[in-house]
Amino acid sequence: MGKNEFLTPKAIANRIKAKGLQKLRWYCQMCQKQCRDENGFKCHCMSEGHQRQMQIFGQNPHRIVEGYSEEFESSFLEHMKRSHRFSRVAATVVYNEYINDRHHVHMNSTDWATLTEFVKYLGRTGKCKVEETPKGWFMTYIDRDSETLFKERMKNKRIKLDMVEEEKQEKEIRRQIEKVEQMMTTAATDPPLQAEPAREFKMENGVKIGFALGSSSKPVEKEKGDTSRVVFDDVENESNEEKKAGSSLKKNGGSSGKSVLDELMREEEKKKEMINRKDYWLHEGIVVKVMSKALADKGYYKQKGVVRKVIDKYVGEIEMLESKHVLRVDQLELETVIPQIGGLVKIVNGAYRGSIARLLGIDTDKFCAKVRIEKGPYDGRVLKAVEYEDLSKIA
Secondary structure, three states, X not given: OOOOOOOOHHHHHHHHHHHOOOOHHHEEOOOOEEOOOHHHHHHHHOOHHHHHHHHHHHHOHHHHHHHHHHHHHHHXXXXXXXXXXXXXXXXXXXXXXXXXXXXXOOHHHOOOOOHXXXXXXXXXXXXXXXXXXXXXXXXXXXXXXXXXXXXXXXXHHHHHHHHHHHHHHHHHHHHHHHHHHHHHHHHHHOOOOXXXXXXXXXXXXXXXXXXXXXXOOOOEEOOOOHHHHHHHHHHHHHHHHHHHHHHHHHHHOOHHHHHHHHHHHHHHHHHHHHHHOOOOOOOOOEEEEEOOHHHOOOOOOOOEEEEEEEEOOOEEEEEEOOOOOEEEEEHHHEEEOOOOOOOEEEEOOOOOOOOEEEEEEEEOOOOEEEEEEEEOOOOOOEEEEEEHHHEEEEO
16 A cells, blocks of 8 residues: 555644654654554664664764753753742753654653653752642742843842941941030030130220129220210120020030930931832742732732742742742732731831841831841840831831
């Protein structure tokens, strides 16, 4: 019986069958030949072309198998990097996506007999983070590109520079506080100014005038004269103003120094607020609430999760607390979570950005909270009014 023609139903059916994926055990990697059944694979193994390829394989089998293994591993990791670079996915899902290409390197020609062995190998060599769960093996790609490492180093460098800048600001504040306290103590211990003895000046017209500098008494006129009155009016007014200012400072005592200190602290708070107030607030390790209505159909709306990774400052990888699914959500569709009183929170924005604090109280009318900083350069400081959006619960 002759071979089926090109447009006959039988020939079309054969081409359709050959187009899809077939069983792995009936594939010959050396000849790159996929057989449809066991009988076809047996006939292929008896063919002259296959025999020639097997002779080549017999000359150096280890080198050929290692070459196929390296090619399979590099192609698999390339697909993982391109499709699931920042995600935690099942190994079977990645493998099924990889073998969709008919011309991929098949696993029966590599050092690994099963997918589980290959996944364990990736975990041992540190190329992927693998974990075994009741639902199977899950993988997370570890990005070791030079660009990523460079970005990570730059990020760590910026964090260190910010910490150094904060320490400098703290030292400057302490220095100014000590200076003000020193001024207050010196002002309190200095003795009052002694009045100078009265002096007399003789004018050309023979009029004598007596006055005392720094004393509370008024200038004494020995003899009245219009000229003397005009000359010393300004001097008397200035001395009276100085006396009034000095008496007010003595009455207030330390309150003037305290007001100066408060003013310095307020200015420093404003400066830190301007520096640390950003338009992005996501931090790793905080609990957030998903407010995206687009995810309501999948059951994620108003559900809580933990930020496991921040991508490009504005996007977070969220691991849901109930389902353990990992989502990638923009910060516009997320909301901070306030814990119970006494719980730990992270200040995610504002002057004390990045500090860990303990929640002391909540003001529901003003939508703010009272916290005490537990860790960081401002340890022990109490903040009376921090907005809800500027702090979130720590996982």
